[in-house]
Amino acid sequence: MLRSGQFSDLTLVCQGKEFKIHKVVACPQSPVFSAAVSGEFKESQTGVIEIELFDSETVRRMVEFLYTGNYDCNQPQEQNTDTLTHVRVNAIADYYGIHRLTLLANQKIQQVYQDKWNAKAFLASTREALDNTGDKKLHSVMALLAAQHLEELMASSKMADLVGDFAAEVLRYHALKFEATKQEQHQKAAVLATTQAAEAKTARVIANIDRLVTTMCDREYCRNTACEMEFGCHIEKLAGDEPNYVLRCSYCRCRH
Ligand SMILES: [Zn+2]
Incomplete structure (x- = not known):
C-alpha cells in the first residue's frame, strides 16, 4: 500500500518529493496530521501537506515508520549508526506528535553510543537535538550520556558552546x-x-x-x-x- 500509493488520500510534499499516504494509517498515529486533514485548514481541502522544516529523507523515515513501526531496518550499518539521522527523526516525530517514533529514535541513539562511543558525533547530535526538537526525553538521554563521558567531552571547546561558558567551568571543576x-x-x-x-x-x-x-x-x-x-x-x-x-x-x- 505504501509503495504503490494505491487508494492514497493524503500526499506529503517535501523538497520536491511526494509521499502518497493514507489518512487511515497516518491520522491515528499523529494528532497533528489528524487535525490538519479534519479541520478547516487548507490541507483538508487539497489532501496535500507541505513539509518545509524537515528534509525528504527524514520524511521518508517517518512514513516508513507509520506503515511498518520501524525505519531503515534494511539499510547499511553506517546509516543506522549516524545519530544525527535519528535526532532528525526524533524532531519530526516530536513535531507531528508521533510519540512512539520519538521513543524509537531515542532507543536507536542509545544503542549506537552503547555499541561505540563517539564524542565528535555526540556533540554534533546534541547540538541538533537542542536546536531542533522539543522532546525532553531525548535531551535527558543526551545529558546522561554527557555525564557518563564528561572528562573526555570537557576537553572539547564544543562542549562550552553547547552548555555555555559558566556551566562548562562548573563541569570542569566537577x-x-x-x-x-x-x-x-x-x-x-x-x-x-x-x-x-x-x-x-x-x-x-x-x-x-x-x-x-x-x-x-x-x-x-x-x-x-x-x-x-x-x-x-x-x-x-x-x-x-x-x-x-x-x-x-x-x-x-x-x-x-
Ligand atoms: Zn614414629
Missing part, C-alpha cells in the same frame, strides 16, 4: 573533583588489599600452630604403623616466606 575522588578510592582499595593479605597470612600462621599444639596434646602413638612408638616429637620449620611448622616423630621422623 570533573577534576571526580578524578581526585577516583584516585582516593584507588588508594583506599590498595591499602585495604594489603591489610586483608596481612590478616589472611596471620590467620594461616595461627591455624598452623593451632594444629601442631592439638596434635602434641592429643596424639598418643606415632601414626606410622611401622613405628607406633609412644608419640614424642620435635618441631621443624619448613622453607618459605611465611612461618610454617610441622611435627616429626622423634623415632622414625615421619611427619605429623
